[in-house]
Amino acid sequence: MSLSYQSTRGGEAGVTASQAILKGLADDGGLFMPTTIPALDVPVERLAGMTYQETAYEVMKLFLTDFTEEELKGCIEKAYDSKFDTEEIAPLAKADGAYFLELYHGSTIAFKDMALSILPHLMTTAAKKNHVDQEIVILTATSGDTGKAAMAGFADVPGTRIIVFYPKDGVSKVQELQMRTQKGENTSVVAIHGNFDDAQTGVKKIFADKDLAAELADRGFQFSSANSINIGRLVPQIVYYVYAYAKLFENGEIEKDETINVTVPTGNFGNILAAYFAKRMGLPIKTLICASNDNKVLYDFFTTGTYDRKREFILTNSPSMDILISSNLERLIYLSAGCDASVSAALMRELSENGSYTVTDEMRRFMEDFVGGYADQKQNADTIRRIFKDTGYLVDTHTGVAAAVYYDYANRTGDTAKTVIASTASPFKFSRSVMEAVQGADETGAMDEFAVVDALSSLSGVPVPQAVEEIRTAPVRHNLECDVDRMKDTVKGILKI
Template sequence: MELIYRSTRNANETATASQAILKGLANEGGLFVPDSIPALDVSLEDLAKMNYQQVAYEVMKLMFTDFTEAELKHCIDSAYDSKFDTPVIAPLVNKAGAYYLELFHGSTIAFKDMALSILPYLLTTSAKKNGVKNEIVILTATSGDTGKAALAGFADVPGTKIIVFYPKHGVSPIQEKQMVTQKGDNTFVVGITGNFDDAQTGVKKMFSDAELAKYMDEKGYQFSSANSINIGRLVPQMVYYVYAYTRLVADGTIKAGDKINVDVPTGNFGNILAAYYAKEMGLPIAKFICASNDNKVLFDFFQTGTYDRNREFILTTSPSMDILISSNLERLIYKIAGNDAEKNSELMKELTTDGVYTITDDMKAKLAEFYGGYATEAETAATIKKVYESDDYIIDTHTAVAATVYEKYVAETGDKTPTVIASTASPYKFTRSVMNAIDPEYDSKTDFELVDELEKLSGVKVPQAIEDIRSAKVLHDTVCDKEDMLAEVKGFLNI
């Protein structure tokens, strides 16, 4: 049976999986959500015997029902190959009282590779299926990691162009260098004099501009998204939670059917929502631990039921979480509102106009399986040092936020359920913050001297992604005000 996707803001707007992937964002700023989430039709014991690619097929075939088996397997096999530095794709490592799911073994050493390695294949397959003749323009806002992973995935892919906007002063030096040195005739990178929310708002505005869409079509282009607002990003993220669970079954840590907790450092809410969708599919997850940094808008929401972005935006050492408008939360709001597009749309309008909305008590009661916590900058640094000293294991700043919140959760609840922590980036991506946390003496060294020190300390070889940018030439140096984003898009496309 074909799974239908529907807009969170208009119950009458529907799409197949391939149409939703192509479009990225629904009309009126809505997000595409499945009408239902099918149950896994292979046992957890059988999934435990499969490799990553096989698990990916068993999950994705249920969500992307208008793809043939051959099409889907081609996308999966093309994505999860030697671009990853381990055949396991996403290793699960038992350290410091939890299971760290290492999602950073792809070509740009961050978890975004897990979905952005496959999205170009899903998108180009979707274009063929739907007879698209226009060139597809991938329009993306990034808080640091999505940008590079999307650029790497779409560089020189025929029939596509990719434009990435990032906050000029809101990403790590390594993140910025990775983006601005990106090769590919179809790539364009722009720093904006604003924060991530400004970039994301600007991109969403272009997506929801009907006149602009018509103009683009006349010029032979159409927009699509590589952000986690695209269902083609979200579904591949469901896979690694199923995979992690079945590894715990395979090694005898748990029995099939036993519950686990999942702890995710969270900014835009896509990564933790993928875990929630995996539970809807039948994965036995007890608690979703939503970890925030000092930009704790999600923590406050889970505490109070009020989402309020009217607050100071704080730049932290975990920049991929420096977000005050968590776009994917809308999909969860739609769900707990009883799949009521009208109610959801009303709340999202309040967020746009007033910067705040409050859910009903009935809706809040449906969030009982979520636990919100946050870590300060000092706590994050202390956790990096502590995990290194106790387990000889070095984690990045985002993973350290999650580890800190997990420790608080256990202290508060006494819950010792086996817990998978989503380790979202290699420490090499945030070398200065990580090394300073271990010993402030490192601060006098240059970024690449710190890379070499980290290799000595961790015993983990410097990733190719870092070696590649040591002496790479800057190819993108455009910076604009947030009001000029559309002008930059038109300039790049010569329209």
Template sequence: MDLLYSSTRNNKVKVTASQAILKGLADDGGLFVPDELPKLKVSLAELGKMSYQEVAYEVMKLFLTDFTEEELKYCISNAYDEKFDTKNIAELKEADGAYFLELFHGKTIAFKDMALSILPYLLTTSAKKNEVKNDIVILTATSGDTGKAALAGFADVKGTKIIVFYPKDGVSPIQEKQMLTQKGDNTHVVGIYGNFDQAQTGVKKMFADRELEKELDAAGYQFSSANSINIGRLVPQIVYYVYSAARLYHDGALKDGETMNVVVPTGNFGNILAAYYAKNLGMPIDKLICASNENKVLFDFFSNGTYDKNREFILTTSPSMDILISSNLERLIYRICGNDSEKSASFMKELSTDGNYTITEEMKAQLSDFYGNFATEEETSKCIYDLYNKTGYVIDTHTAVAADVYKKYVKETKDNKLTVVASTASPFKFTRSVMNAIDAKYNSWDDFDLVDELSKIAKVQVPDAIEEIRNAQIVHDTQCDPDKMEDAVKAFLNI
């Protein structure tokens, strides 16, 4: 029987997985969630003998039930191939008492590749299944990594166009150059004079605009999303938590009956929600440790049950987490209020009108799986410095936020069980911040001289993703105010 999906704001509307992937966002502005969380029937021992691609099939077939075996295996095999610089797709590296799950071995050296390598295949397969005649317009807001990964995934994919909005002064120089040099006749990149939340709000507004939808349809287009609001982004992210548990079990690090903790640097809440779903599948995961930077809206939420975006927006050295509206939290809110879409919708309305909401005591009691904390800029920098000096292992700023919060968790709880830290980006993506943390002398160096020096001290080859932008030509130069985003979309689509 097919697993159906409902909106977090109206669970009376039911769609299939392929329909949810195509739409991206529900008509009412809600996010699609599975009507139930399935259980994995394959043991850890069996999973431990499987390749990443085989594990992906076992997980994804439970959520994407209207895909045939042939369709799903086609999507998986085309996504997880030589685009990744390791046969294992994701790697586990032990350093300083934790296992770092390296999710940056894909084409754009960030964890977004893990899902955005497969989303174009899931989307085009969904379009065929549902006899869609329009071209799909991928409309996406990025805080840095989603943009390039989505652009790379959809570049020149027939029947699609992709428009990415990013905060002009809110991403790293490497992140920006990766996006602005992206080739492909169907790609468009727009820098907005604002922050990520404004970009994300503008995208959601266009998704909810029924008049715009009619204009697009008349011109032969329809919107979909590559953000983690799309269930086709979230489901593939569950895979690497299952894979890491299976690998650790296979290698003898995780024993029968033992559980592990997972630490995730968190902005939009999608990556840690995927770990929560993996736990619900039956993975031996205990605590889900939610690590925030100085934009600590999630830390405050887990501390007191109030989500409050009414605060200063801080630009940090971990820009992919510079977010005050964590969209995917809505999926968790829906679940802990007993799948009550009216209650969930009322919380989101409060967030939209007042900028905050407070969950009930009964809902708070269901957050015991989670622990939240945050790292300051100084702590993030020190964590990079300390880990490098102690072990020679170099991590990026986002991973450092997670590693610092993990240390705080252990100090506070004395819980020393095996822990996996999601390493969400290569240090080469945030070279200046990483190298400045290691030694202030690097502050005056050129960006690409820093790349070469990082390669030398970390004893790691410069990734292809960096080499290819070293002398690449800028091909996108559009910029606009947040209230002109729709005009930018119409101009690109000639409507």
């Protein structure tokens, strides 16, 4: 069955999957959504025996219906290979009464690898299918992980260039070094003087600039996105929730059709939305626990029905969640309005103009599968320390937020359903914050970043990941910086137009 895509704001419809992947963002600023969320047509008994790659094909073929079997299997094969340090690709670790879905075994040790390993292959295949002869310029804002994972995916891919903007003081030292040492003649990294929301808003403005698009086309370029607004990012993320459920069943941890909960640390709302898509496809998920840090805009939204970005932006030690404008929430808003694009368009306009919007009671009832929670930095550190002390299992600062929120939820509600926690980054990506959580700030104060990495390895007995070893001695290749209002000029400078 063929599946088409339409904009959450109503300006485009009848778009194929490959066209939606190529464009990234709809012309009206909306996000592409499938006309229907397809049902998973493979029983769990069969899924249980499948590899990650086989599971990926069964899920993704339902959404990417204009890709042939050969094309899609080729993309999957190239994506999920020896770049990952485990054959399982996304292993489950049972610890402290929960199941931690380790999404950080790819080349940049963060969950973004799960989708960004395949996106370049989907995009170059889509370009061939649609006879695109222009060079694709991937333009991306990052809160730390997307940028590096996207650059690693697109580095030296023929017919593409990639430009990444990140907040200068809003990422960890390891995240920054990973980006600034990135190889590839087609890669560019720019530190902006602002926060992630400034970077994301600036990128969206550049996408919406019709004059710039025409200028680019004249020079043989077209923009696309590697952010989670791209449906080519969202669809691969559904796979690991299906895979995790099948593995729980295969390992005898759950009965057939037993419902589970899923807890996700989230900022831009893409990762938890993928879990919701899996639920809508038929996966037996009961509650989606949306975990926020001190920037608790999503917690407030699910608690009150009002989304309000007019608040202090707090820099935390879980920087990938330091976000006040959760772009992917627009897709849930659209669904909750009965796919009435005029409703989501009006609410997004309100957010842009007034900084807030409020959904109806009916829309809130539609979203009852979601529960919001948040953990501040102390609760996060306490949870990381306690899990390590009690079990020897080490989690990063984003997974720490998710775990803290999950345990609070379970204690408050008495909900005993088995729960998968999305473990979104290696502890070594945030080694100083993790060491401070486990041993106290005094222990790490004077140590440089790599001394902390080595101390964390020694303490945990876990080898330093290759992705961190690589940047110890790698030369810095990227030094560009700009003010927020110079982002467009900076892009033009990089492309020499």
